[in-house]
Every structure is written in C-alpha cells, then in structure tokens.
Amino acid sequence: MKALDIKGLAKTYKGGVQALKGVDLTVEEGDFFALLGPNGAGKSTAIGIISSLVNKSSGSVKVFGHDLATDIVNAKSCIGLVPQEFNFNQFETLFQIVVNQAGYYGVPRSIAKERAEKYLKQLDLWDKRNSAGRELSGGMKRRLMIARALMHEPRMLILDEPTAGVDIEVRRSMWTFLKKINEEGITIILTTHYLEEAEMLCRNIAIIDEGQIVKNTSMKALLATLNVETYVFDIASGANKISIEGFETRANDDQTLEVDVLKKGGLNPVFEELSKRNIQVMSMRNKSNRLEELFVRLVEANQAKGTTNE
Amino acid sequence: MSNRNMTALYTIWIKECTRFLRIWVQTLVPPAITMSLYFVIFGKLMGDRIGPIDGSSYMEFIVPGLIMMAVITSSYSNVSSSFFSAKFQRNVEEILVAPVPTWVVIMGFVGGGVARASIIGVVVIFVSMFFVDIKIAHYAVIIVTTLLTSILFATAGLINGIYAKSFDDISIIPTFVLTPLTYLGGVFYSASMLEKVFNDFWQGVIQINPIYHMVNAFRYGFLGSADVNIILALSMLVGLNVLLFAVAYRLLSTGTGIRT
Numbered sequence: 069m070k071a072l073d074i075k076g077l078a079k080t081y082k083g084g085v086q087a088l089k090g091v092d093l094t095v096e097e098g099d100f101f102a103l104l105g106p107n108g109a110g111k112s113t114a115i116g117i118i119s120s121l122v123n124k125s126s127g128s129v130k131v132f133g134h135d136l137a138t139d140i141v142n143a144k145s146c147i148g149l150v151p152q153e154f155n156f157n158q159f160e161t162l163f164q165i166v167v168n169q170a171g172y173y174g175v176p177r178s179i180a181k182e183r184a185e186k187y188l189k190q191l192d193l194w195d196k197r198n199s200a201g202r203e204l205s206g207g208m209k210r211r212l213m214i215a216r217a218l219m220h221e222p223r224m225l226i227l228d229e230p231t232a233g234v235d236i237e238v239r240r241s242m243w244t245f246l247k248k249i250n251e252e253g254i255t256i257i258l259t260t261h262y263l264e265e266a267e268m269l270c271r272n273i274a275i276i277d278e279g280q281i282v283k284n285t286s287m288k289a290l291l292a293t294l295n296v297e298t299y300v301f302d303i304a305s306g307a308n309k310i311s312i313e314g315f316e317t318r319a320n321d322d323q324t325l326e327v328d329v330l331k332k333g334g335l336n337p338v339f340e341e342l343s344k345r346n347i348q349v350m351s352m353r354n355k356s357n358r359l360e361e362l363f364v365r366l367v368e369a370n371q372a373k374g375t376t377n378e
Numbered sequence: 379m380s381n382r383n384m385t386a387l388y389t390i391w392i393k394e395c396t397r398f399l400r401i402w403v404q405t406l407v408p409p410a411i412t413m414s415l416y417f418v419i420f421g422k423l424m425g426d427r428i429g430p431i432d433g434s435s436y437m438e439f440i441v442p443g444l445i446m447m448a449v450i451t452s453s454y455s456n457v458s459s460s461f462f463s464a465k466f467q468r469n470v471e472e473i474l475v476a477p478v479p480t481w482v483v484i485m486g487f488v489g490g491g492v493a494r495a496s497i498i499g500v501v502v503i504f505v506s507m508f509f510v511d512i513k514i515a516h517y518a519v520i521i522v523t524t525l526l527t528s529i530l531f532a533t534a535g536l537i538n539g540i541y542a543k544s545f546d547d548i549s550i551i552p553t554f555v556l557t558p559l560t561y562l563g564g565v566f567y568s569a570s571m572l573e574k575v576f577n578d579f580w581q582g583v584i585q586i587n588p589i590y591h592m593v594n595a596f597r598y599g600f601l602g603s604a605d606v607n608i609i610l611a612l613s614m615l616v617g618l619n620v621l622l623f624a625v626a627y628r629l630l631s632t633g634t635g636i637r638t
Binding site (some may be wrong): 116119123147156158159160169171174175177220 | 380381382383385386388389390392393396397400464467468469471472473474475476477478633637638
C-alpha cells in the first residue's frame with residue numbers, strides 16, 4: 069500500500085515565490101524514505117502541506133489512501149510530525165505536552181498517560197517529565213518532539229531534520245530508536261542535512277531541488293551510479309612526487325595524497341605502487357561521504373540545467 | 379459530538395485553564411485589587427456625595443457594572459493573549475496537525491476565556507460583599523448575561539489573536555476600543571444622568587454601545603430594574619455571538635494568520 073501518494077503538488081506563496089512546481093512522489097508502506105535537498109529546495113513546504121500547516125496551490129496528497137482534501141480526519145490521524153523548529157509550549161511540562169497532543173487526536177486521557185510514560189521512557193525523558201520544555205537541552209527537545217509525534221500511534225512519521233544540532237551520542241541513540249520503530253511497521257520519511265544519516269537509515273530516496281524532484285530511486289541504485297571514489301592516504305612523506313599510472317592523484321601537502329579510484333579497479337594497484345616506492349601508508353579514509361558526492365552532483369546538474377534554460 | 383471531538387475539546391479547555399491558573403498572580407489577582415480600589419474610591423468616597431440612583435445606593439448601582447467590566451476584560455484578554463502566544467511559540471501547530479474541527483478549536487479557546495471570566499466574576503462579587511449587601515433579583519439573568527457576555531468577548535479576543543502579528547496588536551483593541559466602550563457603557567451612571575451631560579445625538583450613540591445593554595441586563599439581574607429592555611439586550615448578545623462565531627470560524631478554517 070502507498071503510505072504517501074503525491075501528485076502534481078504545487079505551491080506559490082503570496083509574493084510569487086514558487087516553492088513547489090508540480091511534485092509527484094510515492095512512498096510505500098513500511099519504507100524508511102529520505103527526502104533530501106538543499107536549503108530552500110521545497111522540502112519543508114512539501115512537509116508543511118502533507119501535515120496541513122501550509123495550504124497547497126494545486127495537486128493532491130493521499131495518506132494511506134485518504135485524500136487530504138476530502139478525508140482530512142483519517143489522513144491526519146495517520147501522520148506524526150516532528151518539525152524542524154521547536155514548536156511546543158516552553159512553559160508546559162513534558163508530561164502535559166505529550167498528553168495534550170494525544171488529546172487533540174481524541175486519545176482518552178487515561179490511555180494518553182500510559183503512552184506518555186511509554187514514549188518518554190523509550191526516549192530517555194521520563195526523569196524530566198515534570199520539567200518545563202524550556203529547561204531541556206537541544207537533544208532532549210528533539211527527542212521530546214519525537215515522543216509527542218508518536219502519542220497517537222501514527223502509521224507514518226515525518227521527521228524534518230530531527231538530528232540538527234544534537235551531539236553524536238544522542239544522534240546515534242535516535243538512529244537506533246528510529247530503526248526500531250521502522251522495523252515495528254511505522255513508515256518514516258526523513259529530511260536531513262547529514263547525508264551519512266540518510267545513507268545509513270533509508271532504503272529509498274528522493275532529491276528535491278528548486279521545487280522539483282530531480283531523483284527518486286532506491287538508495288542502493290543511487291549509490292551504484294557512483295563509479296569513482298576519492299581516497300585520502302596519510303603517508304610518511306613524498307606525496308608531491310607521486311603519480312600512479314591509470315589513477316588521478318593530487319597532493320594536498322607532502323604527507324597527504326588524494327587518489328581517485330574507479331569502483332571496478334580496486335585499490336590494490338595503488339598499494340602496490342606505494343610499496344614499490346617504499347612509501348609507508350599511515351592511514352587511509354574516504355574523502356567524502358558517497359551520498360554527499362552524488363547529492364552535490366545532482367543538485368549542481370539541475371541548477372546548471374536551470375541556468376541554461378533561462 | 380463524537381468522542382474524539384469531545385476529548386479534543388476537553389484537552390484544549392483544560393490546557394487553557396491550566397495556563398491561566400499557572401499564572402494566577404497575573405490573571406486572577408489584579409482584577410480583585412482593581413475592583414477593590416473602584417469600590418473604595420467610587421463607591422465609598424464619592425458614592426456618598428453622588429447619592430442614590432433609581433432607588434439604590436451608588437455602591438449597589440456600580441457593583442454589577444464593575445463585575446461586568448472585569449468579566450469583559452478578562453475573557454477578552456485571556457483568549458487574545460493565549461492564542462497569540464500559541465501562534466508566537468508556534469505550538470498552535472500541535473492543534474493544526476491534529477484532526478480537530480475548527481468549531482472545537484473555537485469552543486476550546488473560548489471556553490478557557492469563559493472559565494477565567496467566571497472565576498473573576500465570583501471573585502469580584504466576593505470582594506464587593508465587603509462593601510455592600512448584595513441583593514440578587516434574578517439569578518437566571520445574571521448567569522445567562524455573564525455567559526453570553528464572556529463568550530462574546532472571548533470570541534472577539536480570539537479574532538484579535540488570529541489577526542495579531544505582534545504583542546502590540548493584542549493591546550491596541552483593549553486600549554482604544556474596549557476600555558472606552560466599557561467606561562461609556564453605563565458602569566458608573568444611569569440613562570437619566572446622560573440627559574444632563576450629552577445631547578440627543580451622543581445619547582443615541584451611547585445607547586447603541588452593546589456594552590451599555592450588557593451592563594444594564596446584568597444590573598437588572600441584581601437590582602430588578604434597568605435602563606434597557608432586557609429581552610432586547612439578551613437578543614443583541616445572542617446575535618453578536620452568532621456573528622463573531624461565524625467570523626472566527628471563517629478566519630480559522632481558511633487559515634488566516636496561522637497557515638501560509
């Protein structure tokens with residue numbers, strides 16, 4: 069079943085800014101889906117329309133078959149939203165915030181209190197249940213918004229940059245939690261600027277730029293299109309003098325060598341050449357995240373196309 | 379009403395009540411102090427010189443008007459500031475993403491304003507008992523007028539909150555519209571006193587002030603006599619309530635001030 073089915077979605081703000089230019093997008097039930105794009109690409113507008121915070125100009129949005137225009141109650145009940153900005157009442161306690169959120173969806177108070185305990189405990193916030201929202205750290209606030217979004221037990225969770233500004237430890241615990249609830253059956257749509265996060269968590273991906281989808285495929289298929297990877301070798305010395313036949317090389321300084329390696333070619337010839345020259349390799353790493361590489365290429369290609377069309 | 383809507387309504391209402399009770403020093407205490415000062419200065423010190431009005435002492439005459447003044451101010455300011463704060467902190471989005479019908483949102487916020495106004499009404503009656511023996515002629519008129527008035531001004535406060543873009547915007551209407559209308563609404567004087575000060579035109583203007591009718595209907599509940607037709611006053615209240623509810627419904631359902 070399609071968890072999300074968007075057709076021809078367009079949005080023009082007052083003042084004429086065209087944020088979405090006819091977006092078509094499908095997310096299958098149970099998917100962990102990445103919606104990526106540079107700042108101002110239209111991600112948050114699309115999420116705003118799906119979650120009824122932004123009025124669309126045209127197009128249709130169906131959530132688990134419920135059309136937002138004609139069956140809004142059922143459509144809204146299927147969605148849990150974790151927005152980019154903190155949007156809870158800073159003076160209410162965590163317990164009040166999550167219990168009230170369940171109440172807006174019609175969850176009786178006794179059940180809401182049980183769920184509040186369950187989700188606040190799962191997100192390590194139970195000890196803070198009587199603290200006001202404003203007293204929390206950034207990472208706690210992000211986790212609170214996830215707990216709040218789950219209170220009506222939605223079938224689909226939309227997370228708009230959920231790990232922005234949180235430390236790596238909290239980020240990893242959030243990844244584990246999101247993976248777990250996805251395995252339990254919740255469809256997840258994620259936007260993020262941490263592309264390794266999307267690469268690691270998501271099975272399918274759409275890249276949006278200038279209000280249009282420029283790529284919509286599986287993560288595996290997208291990564292397979294990347295045929296060159298750049299490796300950085302930290303060596304003892306002599307990087308300036310090295311050139312390896314069949315490979316493009318660059319020396320950042322005397323101890324740092326960058327080598328572009330074709331996916332099919334492998335790394336053995338590089339090591340052989342370095343060994344032959346008695347150059348000691350201290351360490352080696354990927355220059356950048358693979359998805360990041362592809363993302364930048366796709367966005368640049370789209371923007372170049374836009375410039376040519378103008 | 380479905381169980382889902384009933385729960386949503388109860389949740390918004392409880393949230394609103396919790397808010398004004400949490401900050402009770404700002405929301406419940408000031409009217410008690412202000413009204414005590416009015417009773418001392420206008421009722422006691424000046425009232426003795428003014429003498430009786432329509433067979434009641436001046437203190438007895440102003441008590442209903444002062445209660446009504448507190449009810450109007452508190453119901454309006456409760457909803458305007460609460461709704462604007464929810465917009466400002468963006469926590470109104472918690473309600474917008476949920477399947478809460480527009481009329482439930484209006485009733486929840488307005489219900490909060492009515493609750494605060496009712497508590498303040500009781501507090502001011504209690505304070506007034508230190509200054510005068512309260513006599514009540516018609517309980518039903520007092521309850522109906524209080525409810526209709528607080529619903530009306532809570533809805534007006536909601537409309538103000540919907541349109542407001544800054545904190546200044548929620549103080550402009552109370553300062554420049556509500557306060558003058560209340561002071562010219564017969565809180566401190568009767569219709570017979572108007573004839574001595576205003577010409578026919580201004581008397582006419584004052585009598586189309588809805589607050590004038592509300593204050594007098596409320597006074598009728600206490601004293602059993604009033605300057606206005608009680609049926610006309612209550613009908614006006616019902617009509618204005620229907621009108622403002624329709625306006626608030628239209629604004630919220632089209633997303634004015636809350637959706638882009």
